[in-house]
Amino acid sequence: MNETVLRRINRPRLSSKGDGVFRRVVVGLSMVIALTFVLSIVLLGVQSWPAIRQFGLGFLSTNVWNPPKNEFGALSLMIGTLLTSLLALIISVPLAIASALFVAEYAPKWLANPVGYLVELLAAVPSVVYGLWALFALKPLFQQFQTWLFLSNPGLAAQCTDLFNAGKTSLPCFFMPQVLVGQGFLLAVTILAIMILPFTASVARDVIRLVPADQREAMYALGATKWEVISLAILPYARAGILGGVILALGRALGETLAVAMVIGNTPELLKNIWAPTATMASMIANEFGDAREGLHRASVVGLGLTLFFVSVVVNLVARTLIVRMTPKGL
Amino acid sequence: MKKILSLGLSLVAATVAATTAAASAATVTGAGASFPYPLYSKMFAEYKKASGTDVNYQSVGSGAGQQQIIARTVDFGASDNPMSDEAMKPAPGKLLHVPMAIGAVVPAYKLPGDPKLVFSGKLLADIYLGKVKLWSDPAIKALNPGVTLPGLPITVARRSDGSGTTAVFTDYLSKVSSEWKTKVGAANSVQWPVGVGGKGNDGVAGIVKSTPGAIGYVELVYAKQNALSFGAVQNRAGKAIVADNGPAAAAALGVVIPADTRVSLTNSANADAYPIASFTYVIFYQDQKYGSRTQEQAKDLKALLTWMTTSGQAYNEPLDYAKLPANVAAKAKSIIGTMNYGGAKF
Amino acid sequence: MAVSQMKPPQPASLGRAGLSGSRKTKNAVMGYLIGLGTIVVVAPLILIFGFLLIKGVGALDANFFLHTPAPEGEKGGGLANAITGSLLILSMAAALGILVGVAGGVFLAEYPRHRLMPITRMLSDVLSGIPAIVMGLVVYALVVRPMGHFSALAGGIALGLLMVPIVVRTTEEVLKLVPLSVREAGLALGLPQWKVILSIVLPAAGSGIITGVLLALSRVAGEAAPLLFTAFGSNLVNFNPLNPTSALPLEIFKGATSAYDENQRLAQAGALLLITLIFITSMLARFANRPRR
Secondary structure (H helix, E strand, O other), X not given: OHHHHHHHHHHHHHHHHHHHHHHXXXXXXXXXXXXXXXXXXXXXXXXXXXXXXHHHHHHHOOEEEEHHHOEEEXXXXXXXXXXXXXHHHHHHHHHHHHHHHHHHXXXXXXXXXXXXXXXXXXXXXOHHHHHHHHHHHHHHHHHHHHHHHHHHOHHHHHHHHHHHHOOOOOHHHHXXXXXXXXXXXXHHHHHHHHHHHHHHHHHHHHXXXXXXXXXXXXXXHOOOOHHHHHHHHHHHHHHHXXXXXXXXXXXXXXXXXHHHHHHOOOOOOOOOOOOOOOOOHHHHHHHHOOOOOOOHHHHHHHHHHHHHHHHHHHHHXXXXXXXXXXXXXXX | OHHHHHHHHHHHHHHHHHHHHHOOOOEEEEEEOOOOHHHHHHHHHHHHHHHOOEEEEEEOOHHHHHHHHHOOOOOEEEEOOOOOHHHHOOOOOOEEEEEEEEEEEEEEEOOOOOOOOEXXXXXXXXXXXXXXXXXXXXXXXXXXXXXXOOOXXXXXXXXXOOOHHHHHHHHHHHXXXXXXXXXXXXXXXXXXXXXXXXXXXXXXHHHHHHOOOEEEEEEHHHHHHOOOEEOEEEOOOOOEEOOOHXXXXXXXXXXXXXXXXXXXXXXXXXXXXXXXXXXXXXXXXXXXXXXXXXXXXXXXXXXXXXXXXXXXXXXXXXXXXXXXXXXXXXXXXXXXXXXXXXXXXX | OHHHHOOOOOOOHHHHHOOOHHHHHHHHHHHHHHHHHHHHHHHHHHHHHHHHHHHHXXXXXXXXXXXOOOOOOOOOOOOHHHHHHHHHHHHHHHHHHHHHHXXXXXXXXXXXXXXXXXXXXXXXXXXXXXXXXXXXXXXXXXXXXXXXXXXXXXXXXXXXXXXXXXXXXXXXXXHHHOOHHHHHHHHHOOOOHHHHHHHHHHHHOHHHHHHHHHHHHHHHHOXXXXXXXXXXXXXXXXXXXXXXXXXXXHHHXXXXXXXXXXXXXXXXXXXXXXXXXXXXXXXHXXXXXXXXX
């Protein structure tokens, strides 16, 4: 009798002690997440401090990357990063939405599942494998096309060579290859577009599936065609969510490193030609961090990393907000 | 959770067990130049057979080799251009350079019909400045009468990483072209006027191999092993020299070699010399006692370096690098002899 | 889910007969475009896998698995260094990713009133978007510099930190799917909360958590960028976490840009092996996930 009473009194105390320990362990381990975030800012900040002190915000707005003279500015890299990512988005978004619509609205279940699964696998292909494929399979095609363009328009080619020599370009020359290397801006955009497809596609598919059935049925009842239902009832409803997916994909593209570094030609210069080699912030880090000397060069390379860090934080927060607003539960 | 936790814990335990088991094998870690990598990878494979010591050498470029030895993340760095006093200033101890071979940097190209071409220093500078853009340019024709040259654009391939090969090449261009010297200069990485960047000698050779109309500067062995055409280069005496062991070794005969062996061999005064030649160096600390280094590790490194400058030299010529001349080998030996561990010889 | 499975109701045939020609054409054209777009989306995957299969399968011989890379210019090498290196690095990454990731997921799902919960969830989401290369820079400063040398451990930490947000998110989601009644039943039996979580809630969500871990593993298994400055690479088979170590993606990166046919061949075979393992892992993840749905 006494024993059972004691046990009853003791049990809550025992359990609360265990609960406290467990909670501390769980919270402690979870704090690794916050710690990683804070440490990232601190470590990147400390390492890039010499460049921040020397160049300030001018680091982001000057176009020079001259290690021997210790002059560094990330403008051409920022532009390279933004242009490759945005163009890749423009190419991939319509395709991604098309595939999402196909899976959610058109395909019978036996087809929708495998297609959805293939799109997921596309997201799992590693960056280096995309890069390898681009080098061995796409680059030769690009070269053949460039050679054809160059040799079939000798007049324009000569004219463009003169223009480029004078440091200028013109609209037709913007599309006339200077060299027949295949690698460069356009190949980077192409491979990026393929790489980010699955991110937009899977978010778009999920939000399209969340469009209430009533919405569709009402339109069908009015005698609308399938496309009218999609364009008038589904897409407007899913717009914010799809936009969130697009911005997530943008974040992916901005930070994509090795596939881009393998094909972009790694030249920190402003783009004068759609085929020309250029560079992105991430590709520059991959190329130069290993050998950048202590001091301004290394600090500048880490400065690129810090910039990428903040950009990706902002992009991510915007995307999450949009997706959460669209779907109260989040995705 | 228990399952997952125990899985996690057992993984940790397994890795700890592996640490203690594997820590006994002798391994020397080095990183740097890609220029001598075909030679080093052969040497280290043979050295493993001869001595049992593993050498992990990563061909990440001379710039990285210099940076990593300063940061002491490797046992030795490797670079084709010797580090300047300025570059060695951030190093926490005295750095030594030991040359291992003499190599030649060649202009490799890919053209239909594989013509044999001759280049002058000025022409190479003008191509890399972006002033000569087509293979049919009169400047190329003038040096190569009788060769049919296509109207293809010249794709300039160069390094995207910090490179000793770049340092040697730009050092040469700075000596022969004042425009190059003022506009670009000589360094491990420079601001290139034109071109497509490849990582390592290997990456540049890869671009040349796959691009009609491309030209790139690579170490001789990369051109030979990948069957790339490469041009002769006019030396200071005006002779067109095809890179080979003899002309590369001759470059060292036209130059006074200082006691620390840090010297440029480009544009040699010797009339038989190939003009874009260079020693390739291994760089390490004179005092081996730093960080958690043991005397055993220091001994392993010393034995490796000694072998490379003596028995290992047998692998130079079959791979198209020139051997160290006798006077340089003697200097290398005495430099290695000054290595110490906390001040004590070993 | 229910919505997607529901067949859209077919418009009455009367309505369709009354459609104007242009509406009909537009509907058909858009339908074809959507189908075409889907083909364009799926094609790269098939092209990539087919390409690797044709180029790489011949190189997947015994040498490939048993040997380290031959000296440059020689034949007969393999990627034993990279295969073992990937296993070593990934096992350490998994240890870190599972420990912190599952704990983080439990924290977000089971302690919703904790004052640090909202910020932790936000930071976890944000970390999932940090480019892998930037994580490499962070771990270089955090681990490589203080230790004085590159190591598999540093690579494992970098990949582990990249795994954490993915594991956190899936763990949180599947824990929330475990009905409240299950927890209440446990508590009603007089079990303390920690025991309820450990021995009832987590096992109930087990397959979902395993899915998350497998997905996270397959995501980081192909990462080379964060390993460039942490694991660094090695020509040797290495099981010492404190030594520099190679990994499959690192060798693929080097080989793909190389001029040597032999290196290219190894890179293509390595890519085939890597992509096959990743696909199998993704499929296992799907399989593990199935009973839950």
